[in-house]
Amino acid sequence: MIFLLSALLLAFTLILWRNQSSQKTFIISVFAIIGAFIIFGVNHTGPILYLAGYTLVLVLLAFIVQLFWESNRLTPGQWNFNREAKEYLRKNVNFADPLLFPGYHEVKHVGSGGMANVYRAFRDSDGQVVALKIPVGRYGKDEDYLRRFHREAEVVGYLDHNNIVKTFKHGVIGVKHYVEMEFIEGRSLDAYIESKELNVGTAIEITKLLISALNHIHGAGVIHRDIKPSNIMIKEGGFVGEPSRVNSDAVKLMDFGIAGGKDVTSRGFDGQRGGTPIYMSPEQARGLEIDHRSDIYSLGLVLYEMLTNQTAFGGISEVTGHQQGFQVPPSPRQVNYCISGILDHLVMRMIAKDPNERPALREIQDTLLRDDVQDVLRADLTSQLVLIVSSHQGVVRILDSQGEPYKTLGDIGVGPRSFTTTPMSVSVDSNGNYFLAVPGDRLGSDRHHMIHKLAPDGTLLDAFGVYGMSSGELLQPVATAVIPDDSVLVLDSETHLVQRFSHDGEHLSSFGGRGTGNGLFNNPRDLCVGPDGSVYVLDYGNRQIQEFTVDGIYETRWAFFVDSEQDRTRLLDGLTVDKSGNLYVSDVMGGRVRLISPEGKVVRSYPIESVDGDPKDTLIDLGVDVNGILYAVRRGGHLIRKLGRDSKLLDSIEVYSPVMNMIVNAQ
Structure with a gap:
């Protein structure tokens, strides 16, 4: 014994x-x-x-x-050297050389990541081509990372699905830890996106297969946490006949290097946020607990990119994290007009900030299987909603009268089609050119032009209105309007002047000034022009609307008294004029918009109920289309109310970004 x-x-x-x-x-x-x-x-x-x-x-x-x-x-049951490793040891082979790997031949480097390299190799035992994933740098020596590396390989090894890259085994030979996986001969999805080879139908088919893979993963209690185009492979020959036809096994989801259980922290190895910033869900970017809905968000961003050929968010990690948490990108249809409203709305729901608002995989699949998922309705452009939104992409957005996206113009940035800051106002002339008030950052430049004239396609045609107090110069332009002869009016809230420019930027005249008398303003905030050229100015501080001729001659004013004593007037916070010359005025205290006929009579009132999320104490932008439908949105809000001639709410249009200004361009 x-x-x-x-x-x-x-x-x-x-x-x-x-x-x-x-x-x-x-x-x-x-x-x-x-x-x-x-x-x-x-x-x-x-x-x-x-x-x-x-x-x-x-x-x-x-x-x-x-x-x-x-x-x-660390590596259950796979620490022992195999026969080839022992033979190499007897020959004093340098195991640090990644191209010398016992048990494999013709080892070739095919890809790199932040923590591991990938090699293609042939197994000596049967000649099968496989992929070897090997940690690099300090990760190849860190016990915590290596334990995670092998644990993830163990988890993924149990997944068996046509659209998931198979893991055969994992272990260590010499000083090299490795995972042996299925080798996919083909290209990554990001390569197809970069070369713009995908159409809407192809994007839908690829997404269906990814949903199938995610159903299998989530059913096994695993969260991928790093879904992105570079982690999705398309097998060579995966498209059959035409690009929109995809073989059932052509799409392969790979790289589960940070996968975890159903409810896990989003912190990965070394306490860092796992995943890639521009594809992270808001909760993952903030380091909060995540579940399967985080993968749905990332899948939505991948679908967005396939449909538009651009990422929804971009920039350095810190900026992207802020965007994921607080900003909403332009909807896919505002970038690609060949996208249906059904598909557009689905993507925006998938990338909702609140995980509870995201659809389940089953609902996404059912939507993509609809016969009309690709049907694009022809835009009704007899009336256009022209919006300025607070967003880094698609600052100027044009919608049709049903709220369907038509096109976007300009981003925040540097370049011929970009703005240094969000414009404050927009107007449109008879040729479809856009005039925008862009105060901008005047530091370092005393000749900054604050009025930009854009062609219908967004090309910058002209810029005028430099910073200053001389004639034709501006301090703080807050509103623009185009009169029938296509000259442009600019309201300056600092000088309290309305300045008139020709369509090519030549200064013509000005009127107004600071004061309380007729023709003078106290904190003017907005203006509009009637069909006959009459000019209406929202004199916010004096609680009235003042009317002028096209030459700036004072005509009359509009105000509403609080009570019969007629000693206090109501605060007004919005105005517009329709094609018939009817004036619409928003009454803050009454919570309604009053319609005033050209004869000066109040003929109708529209109740404007507050909406959750709308900011307080901002102006409300109004507009009327060719059918007499009234559109109203609170500045800083994201919901446009649509009211019929009977004053009843017809619909609400979700913009997904804060609206800074809106006009209705009725043709």
């Missing part, structure tokens, strides 16, 4: 020693053998000595088993 126990303890010792466990294991084993001799090799004169020896053996044996378990926990 003593010899059998000693042999067993020595075997444990050798195994642990070979697996680079602590050297003190050897000392522990020696003490265990001494304990065995106490039990079996000496004559016991008392039970205390026997009990002490027996206890020593059990405690030390348990400790050795624990060490053995910890050493194998």
Whole structure:
């Protein structure tokens, strides 16, 4: 018995020693053998000595088993060298060379990541081509990362699905940890997006297959956490006949390097946020607990990119994290007009900031299977909603009268089609050119032009209205309007002047000034022009609307008294004029818009109820289409109310971004 126990303890010792466990294991084993001799090799004169020896053996044996378990926990059952590794060791082969890998031949580097490289290789045993994923740099030596590396390989190894890259085995040979995976001959999805080879139908088919893969993953209790185009492979020959036809096994989701359970923290290795910033969900970007809905958000961003050939968000990690949490990109249809409203709305729901508002995978799949998912209705452009939104992409957005996106103009940035800051106002002339008030950042430039004239396609045609207090110069332009001869009016809230420019930027005249009398303003905020050229100015501080001729001559004013005493007037916060010359005025205190006929009579009132999320104390923009439908949106809000001639709410249009200004351009 003593010899059998000693042999067993020595075997444990050798195994642990070979697996680079602590050297003190050897000392522990020696003490265990001494304990065995106490039990079996000496004559016991008392039970205390026997009990002490027996206890020593059990405690030390348990400790050795624990060490053995910890050493194998990193790579369960796969630490032993194979025959090829032993042969290479006898030849003193440098295991650090990634192209020398026992058991494989023709090893070739095919890809790199932040933590691992990928190699194509042929197995010596059967000649099958496989992919080898090997940690690089410090990650190849960090025990915490390596434990995660092998654990993830173990988890993914149980997944068996046509649209998931298979994991065959994992382990360590020499100093190299590795995962052996299915090798996909083809191109990544981001390569197809970059070359603009995908159409709407192809994007839908690829998304269906990804949904199938995610259903399988989530059903196994796994969250991918890094869904992005570069982690999606398209097999060579995966498209059949035409690009929109995709083989059922052509799409492969890979790289589960940060996958976790159903409810896990979004912090990955070294406490860093797992994933890629521009594809992270808001909760993942903020380091909060995530679940399967985070993958749905990332899938929505991938679908967005396939449909538009551009990412929804971009920039450095810090900026992207802020965008993910607080900004909403232009909807896909505002970038690609060939996208249906059904598909457009689906994508925007998938990338909702609140996880509870995102559709489930089953609902997404059902929507993509609809027969009309690609049907694009012809835009009704007899009336256009022209919006300025607070967004880094698609600052100027044009919608049809049903609220369907038609096109976008300009981004925030530097370039011929970009703005340095969000414009404050927009107007349109008879040729479809846009005039925008862009105060901008005047630091370092005393000749900044604050009025931009854009062609219908967004090309900058002209810029005028430099910073200053001289004639034709501006301090703070807050509103623009175009009169029938296509000259442009600009309201300056600092100088309290309305300045008139020709369509090519030549200064013609000005009127107004600071004061309380007729023709003078106190904090003017907005203006509009009637069909006959009459000019209406929202004199916010004086609580009135003033009317002028096209030449700036004062005509009359409009105000509403609080009570019959007629000693206090109501605060007004919005105005517009329709094609018939009817004036619409928003009454803050009454919570309604009053319609005033050209004869000066109030003929109708539209109730404007507050909407959750609307800011307080901002103007309300109004507009009327060719059918007499009134549109109203609170500046800073994202919901446009649509009211019929009977004053009833017809519909609400979700813009997904804060609206800074809106006009209705009725043709």
